[in-house]
Amino acid sequence: MSNHGASDVLHSTQIVIEQALLRLGYDQTIIDFLKEPMRLLCVRIPVRMDDGTTKVFTGYRSQHNDAVGPTKGGVRFHPDVTENEVKALSIWMSLKCGIADLPYGGGKGGVICDPRTMSFRELERLSRGYVRAISQIVGPNKDIPAPDVMTNSQIMAWMMDEYSRIREFDSPGFITGKPLVLGGSKGRETATARGVVIMIHEALRLKGIAMKNARIVIQGFGNAGSYLAKFMHEAGARVIAISDVHGALYNEEGLDIEYLLDRRDSFGNVTNLFPKSISNAELLELECDVLVPAAIENQITEHNAPNVRAAIVVEAANGPTTLEATKILTDRGILLIPDVLASSGGVIVSYFEWVQNNQGYYWDEQEVDDKLKVMMIRGFEHVYEIHRTRKVDMRLAAYMAGVRKMAEAVRFRGWV
Numbered sequence: 188m189s190n191h192g193a194s195d196v197l198h199s200t201q202i203v204i205e206q207a208l209l210r211l212g213y214d215q216t217i218i219d220f221l222k223e224p225m226r227l228l229c230v231r232i233p234v235r236m237d238d239g240t241t242k243v244f245t246g247y248r249s250q251h252n253d254a255v256g257p258t259k260g261g262v263r264f265h266p267d268v269t270e271n272e273v274k275a276l277s278i279w280m281s282l283k284c285g286i287a288d289l290p291y292g293g294g295k296g297g298v299i300c301d302p303r304t305m306s307f308r309e310l311e312r313l314s315r316g317y318v319r320a321i322s323q324i325v326g327p328n329k330d331i332p333a334p335d336v337m338t339n340s341q342i343m344a345w346m347m348d349e350y351s352r353i354r355e356f357d358s359p360g361f362i363t364g365k366p367l368v369l370g371g372s373k374g375r376e377t378a379t380a381r382g383v384v385i386m387i388h389e390a391l392r393l394k395g396i397a398m399k400n401a402r403i404v405i406q407g408f409g410n411a412g413s414y415l416a417k418f419m420h421e422a423g424a425r426v427i428a429i430s431d432v433h434g435a436l437y438n439e440e441g442l443d444i445e446y447l448l449d450r451r452d453s454f455g456n457v458t459n460l461f462p463k464s465i466s467n468a469e470l471l472e473l474e475c476d477v478l479v480p481a482a483i484e485n486q487i488t489e490h491n492a493p494n495v496r497a498a499i500v501v502e503a504a505n506g507p508t509t510l511e512a513t514k515i516l517t518d519r520g521i522l523l524i525p526d527v528l529a530s531s532g533g534v535i536v537s538y539f540e541w542v543q544n545n546q547g548y549y550w551d552e553q554e555v556d557d558k559l560k561v562m563m564i565r566g567f568e569h570v571y572e573i574h575r576t577r578k579v580d581m582r583l584a585a586y587m588a589g590v591r592k593m594a595e596a597v598r599f600r601g602w603v
């Protein structure tokens with residue numbers, strides 16, 4: 188997998204944060220404060236490998252700002268993780284929490300590694316080592332990790348167990364995205380995709396396009412992309428293309444999603460089992476009603492944005508569209524539902540999981556889904572209203588909605 192331009196994502200985020208705060212009437216001091224995470228830890232994690240050697244991994248935990256409450260956000264295991272990427276991801280988490288009005292600031296972690304080449308036990312030792320390395324700055328009321336790219340409920344379970352051992356009492360509220368038997372929430376596994384579906388419903392309604400037979404193209408077939416394909420198929424839409432890191436599959440009549448779900452591996456790989464019809468680059472330029480990037484950063488750029496032939500782009504991934512591409516899509520009248528709004532279903536249900544852990548009382552899946560829907564639609568309406576009344580693009584509108592509460596909290600606390 189190629190490097191996807193991590194330093195750019197931090198810089199572009201800072202540009203939009205600054206624009207948002209200026210539009211909201213904040214001064215340079217708050218801008219300087221919120222443009223960077225308030226805390227960033229870089230750790231070295233020695234891990235005993237199965238062959239008896241010890242390998243040292245590098246990891247990060249970035250805490251953007253905790254004025255609103257504890258910081259919250261996933262941990263990514265990926266070879267291309269960088270300090271700047273983790274910093275940007277933590278800022279995006281703040282914006283997601285702000286839009287959804289959760290009592291959190293943003294945090295994010297990452298470890299430079301490739302889980303696809305590691306054994307189960309090596310992954311366990313790495314997960315536990317990461318928690319030992321960051322244990323001083325995390326905790327149920329400090330900073331609460333969760334899954335992200337190439338991490339899952341098993342990794343959350345090891346991390347929770349390690350943290351509980353260090354603190355010497357069971358701490359389910361330390362991390363979310365856990366297996367159900369360890370205090371996970373019903374609906375967390377599917378939450379990111381469920382949230383994206385709700386956004387697609389809203390966007391189709393605005394564009395006057397029916398869900399039935401709407402043509403959907405999805406890049407990425409992992410946690411976010413594969414469940415999304417399933418839910419869109421169940422809703423009567425036509426998923427005409429999907430992809431993973433190896434390439435893309437395309438069928439204008441609609442793909443057999445059930446079959447693909449059945450064949451995909453735990454890293455979201457499936458296209459390697461079939462003769463590929465098209466490339467990832469071609470997938471992004473297919474004519475469709477809704478294009479959903481659900482893989483990694485910087486996929487829609489100034490180079491391919493003029494060729495995007497979708498009525499709606501819904502960003503399930505974090506940072507899939509550059510700022511230049513955002514402008515091109517907006518100018519072309521394509522409705523863009525930005526990442527910090529569209530992919531907030533995961534952290535919203537993580538919040539529900541944390542609430543359930545704190546109260547020791549667990550909800551059924553319908554209750555989770557109903558509450559998620561209310562919060563996603565409220566977020567959408569808020570962002571769309573800012574976009575309409577302040578005449579700013581959807582990304583800037585989302586940043587304005589997302590950063591306001593944090594800026595207010597910083598001011599009330601008297602920090603700047």
Ligand SMILES: NC(=O)C1=CN([C@@H]2O[C@H](COP(=O)(O)OP(=O)(O)OC[C@H]3O[C@@H](n4cnc5c(N)ncnc54)[C@H](O)[C@@H]3O)[C@@H](O)[C@H]2O)C=CC1
Pocket residue numbers: 188189334335336337338379406407408409410411412430431432433454455456467481482483484503504505506530531533534
């Ligand atoms: N899992 C979650 O709860 C949330 C995930 N997200 C974001 O959604 C995106 C996907 O995350 P997950 O589905 O959890 O990851 P995952 O690790 O489960 O799946 C990633 C998918 O993207 C594919 N992929 C990787 N590199 C690619 C490339 N260069 N071109 C095309 N496909 C590629 C992989 O093959 C895999 O199918 C990420 O940006 C993540 O930050 C956002 C909110 C929550």
Ligand SMILES: O=C(O)CCC(=O)C(=O)O
Pocket residue numbers: 259260261262283331332333334335363364505530531533534535537538
């Ligand atoms: O569930 C969470 O707390 C965070 C999910 C996440 O990392 C994200 O939204 O990018």
